[in-house]
Amino acid sequence: MNIIIATIKSWNIKNTEEFIENNPEYNIKLITDKDNLSLKNIEDFNPDYIFFPHWSWIIPEEIYSNYNCIVFHMTDLPFGRGGSPLQNLIVRGIKNTKISALKVDGGLDTGDIYLKEDLNLNGSAEEIFIRLSNIIFEKMIPFILNEKPEPQKQKGEVVKFKRRKPAESEIEKKFSIAKVYDYIRMLDAEGYPKAFIEYGDLKLEFNRAKLTANGIVADVKITEINKDDNNE
Incomplete structure (x- = not known):
C-alpha cells in the first residue's frame, strides 16, 4: 500500500519517521514542502491514501478529487469548522474536544467523517499538538489503514x-488570571504569535506559563515596538 503523509510541524515529522520505521509493510512518502505536493509527484507515486496531519496550504482540487485525501481537525465537526480551532476552543472555555478525521472535499471542514477520537486540552499549545499528533499516528491512521472505514456525512x-x-x-487589562493563563498557553507553540501586552514603546511576549496558587509564572521577551509596523 502506498501512503503519502504531508505535514509541516516538527512533532508530526518525527511521528511520521517513526511510523515509517515501525510499518515496513507500507510504502510511505513524507512531504513537507507545498511545492512537492504536485499532481505529477502524486501520480508517479500513486498513493492509496494521502494524510494531512497539519497542512497550511490549500489542497488542489485535481489531487483531492482523484485521491483519498484525509485531514485532521481539532473539533467535533460540524462544530468548529474553520480556522484557529485550538484557540477558539480554549477562549470558549472548552476543556475536551474531538479529533475529526475527514475526507477533503473542497469545502472548509465540510467533508465526510472517517472517525473521531477524544482529545484533552490541558497544557500548552505545543503539548496539545504533540498529544494530538500521537493520537493521529498511534490510533487514527492505523485504524483507517486496517479497517478501511467508509466516511459518513457530518451530523x-x-x-x-x-x-x-x-x-x-x-492580553487585555480586564482579563482574569485564568484567562491570561489560557491566552499564554493557547499560543505557546512553534509558528504562533505569542500572547502579549504593550507597555509604552515596549512589547512583552509571554510563553511557558505555569498557573500557581499565587498567580502565573511565565517567561517574557521584551522588545521595542516598531511604530512603522503599527501604522501599516
Whole structure:
C-alpha cells in the first residue's frame, strides 16, 4: 500500500519517521514542502491514501478529487469548522474536544467523517499538538489503514470558527488570571504569535506559563515596538 503523509510541524515529522520505521509493510512518502505536493509527484507515486496531519496550504482540487485525501481537525465537526480551532476552543472555555478525521472535499471542514477520537486540552499549545499528533499516528491512521472505514456525512449543528489574527493575542487589562493563563498557553507553540501586552514603546511576549496558587509564572521577551509596523 502506498501512503503519502504531508505535514509541516516538527512533532508530526518525527511521528511520521517513526511510523515509517515501525510499518515496513507500507510504502510511505513524507512531504513537507507545498511545492512537492504536485499532481505529477502524486501520480508517479500513486498513493492509496494521502494524510494531512497539519497542512497550511490549500489542497488542489485535481489531487483531492482523484485521491483519498484525509485531514485532521481539532473539533467535533460540524462544530468548529474553520480556522484557529485550538484557540477558539480554549477562549470558549472548552476543556475536551474531538479529533475529526475527514475526507477533503473542497469545502472548509465540510467533508465526510472517517472517525473521531477524544482529545484533552490541558497544557500548552505545543503539548496539545504533540498529544494530538500521537493520537493521529498511534490510533487514527492505523485504524483507517486496517479497517478501511467508509466516511459518513457530518451530523449536528454547524458552528463556524473565524481564524484569529495576531492582534487578537493581546492580553487585555480586564482579563482574569485564568484567562491570561489560557491566552499564554493557547499560543505557546512553534509558528504562533505569542500572547502579549504593550507597555509604552515596549512589547512583552509571554510563553511557558505555569498557573500557581499565587498567580502565573511565565517567561517574557521584551522588545521595542516598531511604530512603522503599527501604522501599516
